[in-house]
Amino acid sequence: MDARIDGFVSSEEELAEVLKSASAQKVCAVDTEADSLHRYRESLCLIQFAWDDQSVLIDPLAVQDLKLLVDYMRDREVWMHGADYDMTMLRREFDALPGDVFDTQIGVRLLGLRQFGLANLVEHYFDVKLSKSSQKADWGKRPLSEKMIEYALNDVRYLLPMAEKIVEELKELGRYEWFVESCEVAKERVLERDETKDDPWRIQGSGRLDRAGLHFLNALWYWRDKEAMRWDRPTFMVATNRQLIDWAQVLADDKRLELPHHYRPDRRRRFEAMVKDAREVSKEHYPHRLRGLRRRRDKDFDSRLDELLKRRNSVAEDLGIEGSVIASRGMLEALAARDEGAVDAFMNWQRQCLDLG
Template identity: 50%
Template sequence: MTSSSAELDSLLQHYASQPDLRAGIDLEADNLHRYAEQLCLIQLTDGDRFDLVDPLAVEDLSAFGRFVEHATIWMHGADFDMTLLRREFGVLPAMVLDTQIAARLLGVRQFSYANLVNQFFDVELPKGSQKANWGQRPLPEKMLAYAVNDVRYLLPLAAKLEDALREKNRYDWFIESCRAAMARIEARDGVREDPWRIQGAGKLDRKGLCYLFHLWTWRDREAAEWDRPPFMVARNKDLITWCRELAAGRTPQLTRNIRGSRLERFRAAVEAAAQTPAEQWPKRRKGGGRRWESEQEARYDELAKARDAAAEDLDLDPAVLAPRAVLESLVWEDAPNEDLLLPWQRELLGL
């Protein structure tokens, strides 16, 4: 385990000496165990060796940021790891190639890393550490072995996927898709607008949204003080259910962990929402509950039919060509953003 700046510098000299400056990387964080997640482990491979870096022990990680900024990095399901890299180091790799994107473009329906390793190498990876607390020290041997396995097959898998993509003439689609994934991460400013508008909020009326704003704020403060993820205080679906009940004038059935002083603060949040004048209730977002006209339904059906036919011909999940939300935006928006679809997707859909 690399645990000092000097050791990290020496390790990165090896990786920087690779002819094509490529590496496989995976990251572990403690987002399931703390309010403010931290980077807890870095796994690297060049295909022949597997290295673990302890970010909690290394005094200065900046050398790692400088390395990835100029490297081509293979990852699996890279969105979370790219977000973590950008937050920790302020940069993304020169190029991120994602084995999950590659697998989906090949028509693979079960595309978790473990499923792909099993499919391509007939190896069943042990489970059990994915949701473990990576912030604990020392890390148990079981977790260290799990961490190494997360990159052991990454570059051999990448090679097989690249060959298959080129054989099917889909490698250009893959590069476009990976660049688009990187661009989405770069476009995020780190601050989500109205983070309290969680999944299910669109089904609440304005009064329910008012309760949601106050209860989400209550939950966030409880989680921060406790230093635990918000879902440990209350799950999103519970917040939505409680807000629906409160907006209807009913008393919600709370979970057992809402008691004592936490219950008192919950009741204060409910009272603050109840006392909010109706004109100050949050507005529902545009598009919620919109009514489809026959012309829009016909256009959507036309697009969906073209997508499904192309997907069947290519043996792809239709969502790979165009998710439902994208088709709806193409139908509803007067001047839909061209970035909704990549060039290869537009070509296949005849747009």
């Protein structure tokens, strides 16, 4: 076998060679790396691919056309770990997902493992300790260091043998069908997810701001976005979401705001100009607070919720898994409030566990 097959794939010819070697396999493992910690716009920088006992790194920054890989995965059983992120990246890049995606993380949670990071599982199943030294590496840089290459390959090297062990354990416990349904639903959620937001500035925590606070948060959010774009860095490197919320409140209260000491003079000038413009906007144009879903909490709501929580926790204890795997508190609150369609949020196996009919 060509030595390139166990290494770095950086051309369409090499990709074709790899996929030809893997053509007889119906199962493969995939992982992805992006540069979200280092760039303004997140890009897919690396695809780790494994089949049988082989593993390679595919460079999407060098391979211009990855259609062969997309077509290959469409007809395969693809294993990932923490698949939501990787499926999201693949959908953005190719507007498509593999035909069948199975997630080792979902599998081990159904088995009752409480530590389900990849390194935890590799140590659990193979008694091998993986290095985490490249977790925050810049995957957009070339060439990759030997340490980064080893780290990336380890993300897929163990997935297929681990998958065999997980499937065997799930079948022994009668939970394999639960696993398949859970993976199917996870894939559907990624495909149905709307990644566009009308008001992207309404970040977590904004609900506690009044209209003035929301107005300044809006201005701050777009100022930060422009600064990050200018700098070509992630927005959190300009200011965190928590800082934006705090600053919006300070500005709404008309108090003095102390900017971080490391801000350059030009960034400070643009900040002050933004604040000046925001203060000139008439209050009647301030954004309104969103009205959240108000649940009908009748006199029996708390008792119904308490009963549902007890039932879930009892079932979870009997199964040896976390209660949140069976149902989140939010799902149970919707049931207790008798919201329309609340039962539909549960998978079939979850309904069976909770005897929801």
